[in-house]
Amino acid sequence: MSYVGFDKKPLAALLREFELKTFLTRLSLDTLPVDDSFGLFDENTDQVQIDFTDYTKIDSFPQLPNKDLYVILEENNLYLYCEKFYILPANKEILKAAFCNSNKKVVLYDSKTVALALKKHTLELQNCVFDIMLASYVANPSGKAEMSDLLIGKDTSRFSLSDPLQKNFAILPAMEAAKKELEEKIKQNGQESLYYDTELPLALTLANMEYIGFKLDTKGLKTFSLHLEERLQERQAEIYRLAGQEFNINSPKQLGEILFTALALPSFRKTKSGFSTDAETLEKLRPYHPIINELLDYRMVSKLKSTYAEGLLKLVDQNGRIHTSFKQALTQTGRLSSTEPNLQNIPIRQAEGRELRKFFIAEDENSVLIDADYSQIELRLLAAISRDTAMIETFRNGGDIHRMTASQVFGVPPEDVTSEMRKNAKAVNFGIVYGISDFSLAGDIGVSKREAADYINGYFKKYPGVERYLKETIEKAKETGFVTTIYGRRRYIPELSATKKQLQAFGERVAMNTPIQGAAADVIKLAMVNTEKALKRANLSARLILQVHDELIIEAKKEDVTAACAILKQEMEHAVTLPVPLEVDLSFGDTWYDAHS
DNA sequence: GATCTCACG
């Protein structure tokens, strides 16, 4: 077993470097020279030079757990430890021997980053059997899971932690200890399947997705951006005219002054530092002044331009593709997060923003995008987890859940449900998933607290299993201090034992929401791993390129569309077996806009 | 760095 520790940035630097350098290719791990000292490879002389000056203090490195291979990556060097220390320049052969040899299992901290770095040099991570970062996350998602944390509580007196190399060596035995501890914890928690069958393989799937990226129509997006700029200028001029002065529209402070002091519009809400000027507030002010329309439009266009048009264009690579970075050990619920760019919040709800999706395109004219999203996965999971018979029946019968809920709560036949009734029922369904309270529901659908409470009571009367489940979940969470999904994901909720009532209430909502949101995350993650496996086995060109919580996107050659669609739907709908069916809506097209139903 | 705003599921 090998242990590999490193910091991300140095790794990136390392891998950039080694493409430019002359490599040490004649050495393989099996033929490394054995020596009593540290060797520094000199590419000019093609010799390993001995340098005793810096690291002689840790020459007799004491507590390495076994005599196997250790690898440390730092700055421009790859440090190998094989009974003795060697400091060698980065080298593809060495990396290959270290990471692509299935006989030599390695333990990593952040395997996705290693896999991605290797991919950039046409190598595939093949021998990772344990990822300490992911193990720590599965055991407890609230930890920051920094590699340096591994050193906490460890005897590091022999090392100078300000020295990157010594710090890395100090981390090796700490990794060994952490692995042992986490292995045990995962076993005790009943999280072995979640960890070994889902999270660990998912890291490699995510590395592939990040590596492939999503093709953008950069030319079209630039044109779009110019149009937005024109529109922004028009709105700005009109806003200045209506305000009677120029000011910074992007400053909530200045805007508040204009609206509520200069124009003396009524103010309904305040923030910590002044007037509230968010869209909800402005919406109420619409009847009072024509400037409001302009402001709302300005805000929307400004968002589209700076966050999306410009934000995305900054990040396209030479091939016109953007590569998001998925964070697999961040959220408290088990979801992924997506950054630089965030591809999980590309506009869709409003027509103007949705246009952006026309610039997310397939590789070429012989390719298409396939988009598949789960229909109501959270409510289906709620039905399954709570075992509520009425809700299970609704889903088994394939009905419209919001309509059925409205029908049952308001006591009318499904065909007599009005759009208002359905809307309110939908809000209640959301409320249940988020951790319901009459106050919040009242605010959301604009009824009195009492009426909201009536809706909730009606809901629980029709779905008594749900009420019982939510109650029991909170109770158990208060006893144990945590909640779990049916697949073993766990979240500790210290807020439940807080003295402040507000914090406690938050803890209760979290206790209600996390098993549902988390189970949905578990399901789609497993579906991703299985989909990738199935696509590979079928030898298709299709490849996963994006996940948006309940949605997966594949890019495929046109000739493979039918087969890829079938695999995607099959793997998503049957990733798990539940008392309710999981349904997936699937469509494809040349752009993300077209591929979304 | 905190705050506000707004994009998504």
Add this chain to the structure above:
DNA sequence: ACGTACGTGAGATCC
């Protein structure tokens, strides 16, 4: 009486 819907990330402003 109190007063928050759950989970995220990014850009702009301002201290």
